[in-house]
Amino acid sequence: MKAFALALALSLTAGLPVAAQTDPDWRAADPEDLLLIDVEDGTIVIELADWIAPNHADRMRQAARDGFFDGQSFYRVIDGFVAQGGRGEEADSIELPQYPALTGEFTVPADSVTFTSMIDQDLYAPTVGHVRGMPAAMNDEGSEVWPIHCPGTVAMARNNDPDTGDVEFYIVIGQGPRHLDRIMSVFGRVIDGMEHVQALQRGNPAVNSGVIADPDARDTILSMRVAADLPADEQPHYEILRTDSQAFAEAKAARRNRTHDFFFETPPPVIEACHMPAPVRQVEAAQ
């Protein structure tokens, strides 16, 4: 078998559970920050990002706790772009909790976060890197930081008005749609189960913006839960490599400078903004 690209050392997908360790390069995800979305194909795990969108993260926690999403669906799924979930339009008349529109949370002051630059060129921003495991960018002045749209990025949908998001959310499933950076409220990223997002039933992008007309053809959101609300022995545990750690700096260096014999010609010593997801591992419960 051809073993091409063995040098791919990092992946968005979590591996099998390993014992929780005390390695300071890894941080444990807070169960209050983990959204678990069950669909027929499996469980999608999102880490919420209070650093950028505390009100949107809280909205998702609240709606999950209200049971709002249970039985709803991924009703607009465009291959190579996004999977959008929530209530869907025809359900507007159904008896469901109503949530007020949220003010957009698009950028934060740079001095409020730890931004670690990749120091590579980027089409859309002066500097790209990471904040707390999420791909992010910084402006010219070094004063503002925002998460960027890469595969696995989770954000709130909205109408034309920037401050109209409520509970309809989307997950990026294709080449990072960077033109949405800074104008959508990104509130998390998928840290496990991305293959289940990719398996969702697609709509036809040429018809009604990709909305799947037949509700029965849509993938149902069987449930959405905050991990902290599960019995202790049912809670999954994840660790994320700290993106301001030396270990992550070394991972970036290895990716930028590929030395495996497979590369009979050395690729340019660069990393594309969406091509360096922070490693995630599922672990047994900490002691």
Next chain:
Amino acid sequence: MKAFALALALSLTAGLPVAAQTDPDWRAADPEDLLLIDVEDGTIVIELADWIAPNHADRMRQAARDGFFDGQSFYRVIDGFVAQGGRGEEADSIELPQYPALTGEFTVPADSVTFTSMIDQDLYAPTVGHVRGMPAAMNDEGSEVWPIHCPGTVAMARNNDPDTGDVEFYIVIGQGPRHLDRIMSVFGRVIDGMEHVQALQRGNPAVNSGVIADPDARDTILSMRVAADLPADEQPHYEILRTDSQAFAEAKAARRNRTHDFFFETPPPVIEACHMPAPVRQVEAAQ
């Protein structure tokens, strides 16, 4: 329902069949260039690219006609990276046709093709654009052109030696792994059914490079056919927007300069190399 990003006008995914037209901006795909891969979830359609890899394209036609792939599988599928199909290693001992290794087909002289530049900055190449519907790049001197790795790109796997590809192939299913440009023999792109590639069973990238250990857990290649070999009334027909047409130039301009009210702040006027797939449409048989 939040209608975000309505301005997404183009998609990799083909729409429903429309009547074949005589619009000179669209070219009909040659049925001799269409590989149809049936998996449980549906049919994956690949357009072969003789302009860059005639020997690899011929190998795929030959192996498909030999029935080589029928009953084989996608045995190495890494979410966010590639789906690799063919025989797999444990099948080396099975009675199957053997094919000699191919000399790599990585780049072509620029004067042998029509390269249409997007004239946007790129991390990996001096210039990016398209050749015959495929995303491509050109070197500094303007003398060489090569296809680039974007979602849907199809190429031959190989061992460390550049000239060791035979029939094991892969389809890109994640953010374009551009570090593989110019060192892999790209021979086509998926023009329909990408959602079926995305639905394939994944392997664990941390174990044996993502190979799915249990053959029964893999998605089977039910059949691989060249469209030209099907009865005339069973052949699908596709048209691809010519990437050297004025219509495609206008589509790029529209994508670069988004004017929809949704964009309350205008994104940077750029297009990322993998973010401009040539539009494809399925059509009824031509007259």
